[in-house]
Structures are given as structure tokens and as C-alpha cells.
Amino acid sequence: MASTITTVPADDRVSARSIGARLLSRPEIGSLVGAAVILVFFLIAAPPFRDINNTGTILYQAALIGVMAVPVSLLMIGGEFDLSAGVAVTTAGLTAGIIAYQLSVNVWVGIVIALALSLAVGLFNGWLLMRTGLPSFLVTLGTFFILQGLNIAVTRLTSGAVASNSISDMDGFSTAKAIFASEFKVGGVTIKIIVVWWIAFVALAAWVLQRTQIGNWIFAVGGDAAAARAVGVPVTKVKIGLFMAVGFFAWFTGMQLLFVQNGVVQSGEGVGKEFLYIIAAVVGGCLLTGGYGSVIGGAIGALIFSMVQLGVVYAGWNPDWFKAFLGAMLLLATIVNLVVKRRAEAR
Numbered sequence: 001m002a003s004t005i006t007t008v009p010a011d012d013r014v015s016a017r018s019i020g021a022r023l024l025s026r027p028e029i030g031s032l033v034g035a036a037v038i039l040v041f042f043l044i045a046a047p048p049f050r051d052i053n054n055t056g057t058i059l060y061q062a063a064l065i066g067v068m069a070v071p072v073s074l075l076m077i078g079g080e081f082d083l084s085a086g087v088a089v090t091t092a093g094l095t096a097g098i099i100a101y102q103l104s105v106n107v108w109v110g111i112v113i114a115l116a117l118s119l120a121v122g123l124f125n126g127w128l129l130m131r132t133g134l135p136s137f138l139v140t141l142g143t144f145f146i147l148q149g150l151n152i153a154v155t156r157l158t159s160g161a162v163a164s165n166s167i168s169d170m171d172g173f174s175t176a177k178a179i180f181a182s183e184f185k186v187g188g189v190t191i192k193i194i195v196v197w198w199i200a201f202v203a204l205a206a207w208v209l210q211r212t213q214i215g216n217w218i219f220a221v222g223g224d225a226a227a228a229r230a231v232g233v234p235v236t237k238v239k240i241g242l243f244m245a246v247g248f249f250a251w252f253t254g255m256q257l258l259f260v261q262n263g264v265v266q267s268g269e270g271v272g273k274e275f276l277y278i279i280a281a282v283v284g285g286c287l288l289t290g291g292y293g294s295v296i297g298g299a300i301g302a303l304i305f306s307m308v309q310l311g312v313v314y315a316g317w318n319p320d321w322f323k324a325f326l327g328a329m330l331l332l333a334t335i336v337n338l339v340v341k342r343r344a345e346a347r
Contacts, residue, residue: 027285028297030336034283035304042311049314056190058306063198066302067253068273069280070198070205071245073298076281077209078242079222079290080136082125084143085246086273091147092118092254093265094155097164100172107172107263115251121147122247126240148271155267167263180252181259194256198299201249205295218242223291279326280305283333304329 042049068085075082092114100110121143129139152162159165167173182193209215217238220228229235258265282288283304284297308329312322 027292027294028300029285030333031284031297031300031304034333035300035307038304038307038311042307042315046311046315049311052187053189054310054314056192056195058303058310059195060192061310062299062303062306063192063195064253064256065273065276065280065305066198066299067194067201067256068246068249068277069284069298069302070201070295071242071249072277073281073284073286073293073295074205074209074218075242075246076278076286076288077222077290077293078218078239079225080129080239080242081140081278082243082246083137083140083274084121084125084147085140085250085277086270086275087144087147087151088118088121088247088250088270089254089257089273090151090265090267090270091121092251093258094151094164094254094267096255097167097258097263097265098154098158100167100170101165102158104170107167107170107176109172110167111172111176111255114254115248118247118251118254119244120247121250122244123240125246126243129243130236130239144274151267151270162268163264163266165264167258170263173259173263176255177259180255192260197252202295202299209295214238219291221290276305279330282330288334301333 048054068089072082072085095117096107096110096114098110099105099113100107103109125136125140125143128134129136132139155162155164178193180193183190184193185191209218217228217233220231220233221235221238225235254265257269280301281293281298282301284294284299284301286293286298305326308325309322312319312325
């Protein structure tokens with residue numbers, strides 16, 4: 001009797017994907033291509049851009065946005081926003097400076113108190129969000145105005161001006177500056193220490209996001225918080241933790257701001273910076289709807305921002321065009337990210 005061979009159809013769930021499909025599934029691929037195009041463009045259009053000595057400046061400008069783009073990217077992947085991130089940086093710097101000056105204590109005392117306050121602000125944002133169910137846009141917008149008002153009012157009250165008193169001659173200043181705002185040379189190129197910190201933070205956050213259970217939780221709560229909670233994901237703890245991460249990085253950036261400016265912080269700084277952090281994250285592949293994105297992409301987004309900002313100057317163009325380009329870049333990145341995600345899911 002002839003035997004019959006039955007062919008079992010391949011399971012699409014375990015079928016191997018092509019290299020192209022795997023690349024398209026990476027959130028940062030669009031920003032990486034964009035960064036390469038912008039780099040080549042300004043290498044041609046702006047001769048000073050080719051000067052190796054300007055590399056340090058470009059990396060420094062990218063790091064100033066990129067450090068905060070790390071937690072903002074994680075938060076957006078988790079499905080939330082933080083509009084208070086920009087002024088929170090200024091709050092941290094002002095707190096450390098004012099505490100140290102007014103109490104005449106070691107600068108590190110002010111730094112530690114500023115860290116506690118920054119974490120408390122993040123904790124408050126996350127707790128209020130989960131307690132009330134209000135959109136993070138509204139919760140953090142309220143925090144934005146509170147911190148902005150306190151920054152100006154407390155600074156005027158303590159210093160009689162719109163800037164904090166200098167702490168450059170106080171104990172602990174030199175050691176703190178070495179950690180937060182020093183610089184060194186590599187082959188003649190001056191590198192700010194924040195660039196090194198930025199790379200380290202990106203590497204650590206990318207590892208957490210891609211290789212740990214916490215990373216899986218972040219994607220889960222951003223994709224569907226109700227479904228994540230149903231399978232045992234601690235949604236409340238994850239979201240509060242993400243807001244506290246923003247607080248930590250705001251503290252770190254605030255310390256850099258304080259010590260790079262010789263111990264003085266302007267109380268009005270930081271307003272509008274939150275949008276730059278969000279733009280870097282979106283350009284880097286984070287969707288506004290949550291559940292999708294990349295910390296590495298956020299870093300590339302910050303680098304794109306820096307290259308364009310300085311490239312316009314190096315090319316001798318009118319800098320007024322920069323903001324128009326920034327808006328167009330944000331819209332284009334949002335559309336590209338959405339298309340790439342849909343095509344990757346369809347394969």
C-alpha cells in the first residue's frame with residue numbers, strides 16, 4: 001500500500017525573518033539613516049564641520065540633550081510624558097547651589113539634598129498620575145508651572161536676583177566639578193565628561209530595556225497597561241519608577257549645569273528644553289502612543305539635533321531657519337516611525 005506523505009505548513013511565528021525585516025523592526029533604523037544623511041550633507045555644505053576639533057563641540061551639544069533623552073525615551077516607551085523635565089533640571093541646580101550657599105555647608109550636602117528633591121518630584125508625578133488617572137500631560141504640566149514659579153521666587157528671595165549666588169569658592173566645589181563638568185583631550189579634541197556619562201547611561205539603559213525583565217515591563221505597560229496588569233506586571237511601580245528615573249537624570253543634568261557655569265544657575269533656564277528631549281526621543285523612534293521605541297534611537301536623535309544646530313551655524317546660514325527645520329524633522333520622524341513599525345509588524 002502506497003504511503004501518503006503529509007506536508008505540514010510552516011508556522012509563521014517561528015519562520016526566519018530576512019535581514020531587511022530585522023533591520024526594519026529596529027526603532028532606531030530611521031534615525032540612523034537620517035543621521036548619516038545629515039552628516040554627509042553638512043560635511044559638504046559647511047567646511048568648519050569637517051574640522052576634527054569641532055567634534056567635541058558637536059558631541060557636547062548632543063550630550064546636553066542626550067542625557068535627558070535617555071529617561072524621556074524610557075518614559076515614552078512606557079506610554080507617558082513629562083513636561084516638567086526641563087525646569088526640573090534647573091530646580092536641581094538651583095537647589096544644590098542655594099542650599100550650599102545659604103547654609104554655608106559643603107557643596108556635596110547641597111548635591112545630595114538636590115538629588116532627594118529631584119527623586120521626590122518624580123515620585124510625586126508618578127504617584128499623582130496613578131492615583132488620579134489623569135493624563136501625564138496634565139499632571140506634569142502642573143508640575144512644570146509649580147517648579148518654574150518656585151525657581152524664580154525662591155532664587156529672588158535668597159539672592160535678591162534672578163540667578164543663584166556663586167558657590168565656586170566653597171568646599172567640595174572642585175571635586176564635584178571634576179565629576180560633573182570636567183573635560184579632557186583625546187588626540188587634540190576636547191571632550192567634556194558629560195559625553196562619557198551620556199554614552200555610559202545610554203549603554204546601561206539599552207541593556208535594561210532589551211535584556212532585563214524591567215525592560216519587558218516597560219514595553220508592556222506602554223503597549224497596554226490593562227493587559228500588562230492582568231498578567232502580573234506591577235504597572236504602578238513601573239510607571240512611578242520611570243518618573244523617578246526622569247528625576248534622577250534631571251538632577252544629574254542640573255549638576256552639570258551648576259558646575260559648568262562656575263556655581264551659578266539662572267532661575268529662568270530650562271523652559272522649553274522638555275520639548276527638545278521629547279523631539280530627540282521621537283526622532284529616535286519612540287512612538288507618542290507608547291510601547292515602542294529605543295534608547296539608542298533617542299541618543300541618535302540628540303546627535304541629529306546637535307549636528308543640525310551647529311551645522312546651520314557653521315554653514316553661515318540664518319539660524320532662524322533652525323526651528324522651522326526642527327518642526328519639520330519632528331513631523332517627518334513621527335510619520336517614518338509609524339510606517340516602519342507597521343511594515344515591520346506586517347512581515
